[in-house]
Amino acid sequence: MKYLKLVRYQNLLMLALLQLLLRYGFLKYQNISLSLADWQFGLLVLATVLIAAGGYVINDIMDQDTDNDNKHKHVIVGRTVSESLAYYLYVGLNVFGVGAGFYLSNVIQRPGFAAIFIVIAATLYLYATSLKQMLIVGNILVAMLLSFSVIIIGIFDIFPATYEGNQREMATVFSILTDYAIFAFIINLLREMVKDIEDVDGDYNSGMNTLPIVLGVGRTAKVIFALSFLPIVILLYYINAYFVANNLWILSGYALIFLVGPLLYFTIKIYSAQKKKEFGHLSLVLKLVLFFGILSIGVLTYNLLHHA
Numbered sequence: 363m364k365y366l367k368l369v370r371y372q373n374l375l376m377l378a379l380l381q382l383l384l385r386y387g388f389l390k391y392q393n394i395s396l397s398l399a400d401w402q403f404g405l406l407v408l409a410t411v412l413i414a415a416g417g418y419v420i421n422d423i424m425d426q427d428t429d430n431d432n433k434h435k436h437v438i439v440g441r442t443v444s445e446s447l448a449y450y451l452y453v454g455l456n457v458f459g460v461g462a463g464f465y466l467s468n469v470i471q472r473p474g475f476a477a478i479f480i481v482i483a484a485t486l487y488l489y490a491t492s493l494k495q496m497l498i499v500g501n502i503l504v505a506m507l508l509s510f511s512v513i514i515i516g517i518f519d520i521f522p523a524t525y526e527g528n529q530r531e532m533a534t535v536f537s538i539l540t541d542y543a544i545f546a547f548i549i550n551l552l553r554e555m556v557k558d559i560e561d562v563d564g565d566y567n568s569g570m571n572t573l574p575i576v577l578g579v580g581r582t583a584k585v586i587f588a589l590s591f592l593p594i595v596i597l598l599y600y601i602n603a604y605f606v607a608n609n610l611w612i613l614s615g616y617a618l619i620f621l622v623g624p625l626l627y628f629t630i631k632i633y634s635a636q637k638k639k640e641f642g643h644l645s646l647v648l649k650l651v652l653f654f655g656i657l658s659i660g661v662l663t664y665n666l667l668h669h670a
Contacts, residue, residue, distance in 0.1 A: 364442040368422060368451075369415035377414055377511055380546075380656045381407045384515055384539065387660040391667065394531050397470050397522040405462050406518055410511050412459030413479060417486030417507075419452040424490045456483045470522040478514065482507065497571050501554040509547035512539055541600070545655055548593045553648040555586050556632075559641045583632055583641075590629040597622050613658070613665040620654040 385403055389396060398406065422439045439448045463479030485493075485503065494500035516536045524532040558565065558572040559579055565572050574582040597617060605614040628647050635641055 364438055368419060368438045368443055368448070369455075370418045373418075374411050374415055376653060376656065377508075378407050378411055380659075381410065381511060381515060383656060383659040384512065384542070385519065388538075388663050389515075389519065389535065391663050392531070392535055394520070394528065394535055395523040396519045398466070398519050402466060402469060403519065406466055406514070409459045409462035409466065409479060410514065412455045412462070413483050413486070414507075414511075416452050416455035416459060416483060417490070419448055419455065420487055421490040421494075423448050423452065459483065466518060470518060472522060475517065478517070482510070495570050497576060498573060501551055501558070501573075504554050505547045505551035508550045509543035512543040512546060515539060542655070542659070545593065545596070546652065548596070549648055549652050549655065552586060552590060552593075552628075553645055553652075555582065555589075556641050556645045556648065559583065560638055560645065579636070583635055587629060587633045590625065590632060594622060594625050594629065597625070610662075610665045612668075613661050616658060616661045621651060621658070624651050624654070 385396075396403075419439075423445060439445055443451075460476070460479045460483055464473075464476040467473050467475040467478075485507065489500055489503050493503055516539045520532055520536055520539075555573060559574045559582055562572070562574040562579060565575060573585065577585070601614050601617050601622075604610075605617065624647055628644055628651075631640070631647075632644055635644060
């Protein structure tokens with residue numbers, strides 16, 4: 363169980379669920395060709411999960427002092443798992459993850475795409491060792507990597523199967539993936555900023571340069587409050603322009619209740635939040651929004667098939 367906690371198995375399960383739902387809850391129901399066989403797509407999911415797990419491990423290795431200062435954190439490396447064993451685990455996860463990516467790149471006859479997995483693994487290492495200490499840069503980077511787990515499906519499963527005769531259909535499907543990626547980026551960016559407030563004491567003692575340390579907790583909360591209107595406005599526009607306009611009433615209701623509703627709650631609460639417990643609760647709210655956003659893929663497909 364300690365190894366599962368080390369690699370943040372709950373986050374990895376959400377990541378795998380996102381990719382599996384996009385493929386089997388959406389792409390498979392579209393009238394398009396896909397590049398990967400089912401087992402090959404499973405290998406793509408595995409490669410993504412392994413590299414992400416490696417990112418969590420190296421982050422815990424580098425954050426031992428900070429996590430000890432942040433009392434709400436469950437410290438694993440240095441206590442229940444030795445640092446040397448954690449390093450071996452980190453290397454193994456990345457070797458298998460990048461190796462799977464290299465194989466898949468050759469399967470779709472795009473060997474250069476293997477560089478994507480190498481760059482992601484290297485970026486996660488740089489984040490853990492240096493980039494996370496840079497103001498805002500670390501937050502944006504983590505949010506981008508999550509959203510890229512959506513885009514990578516288009517790169518490996520849609521792009522290689524695109525030709526002149528199906529470009530319009532493929533572009534439409536890819537644009538939907540892009541919309542999900544943008545939503546995931548915004549929500550995860552907000553969550554990373556909230557987590558920085560939670561970790562402000564340990565980060566300060568470790569010489570980090572996060573937004574709460576530079577601006578203070580109160581001002582950072584107000585920045586998050588202002589930014590939290592962005593996903594709400596985007597969702598309301600999307601619901602009106604695409605869901606309602608195409609009579610997707612089930613999806614419209616789902617989005618209003620399970621996405622817009624919690625985001626409005628978050629916006630109201632973040633304005634007056636002060637205690638670490640409150641910020642921890644709001645971080646969980648955003649995690650639930652991400653989860654409901656993932657489930658909306660299935661709702662979208664169901665409504666498309668039954669809206670008539």
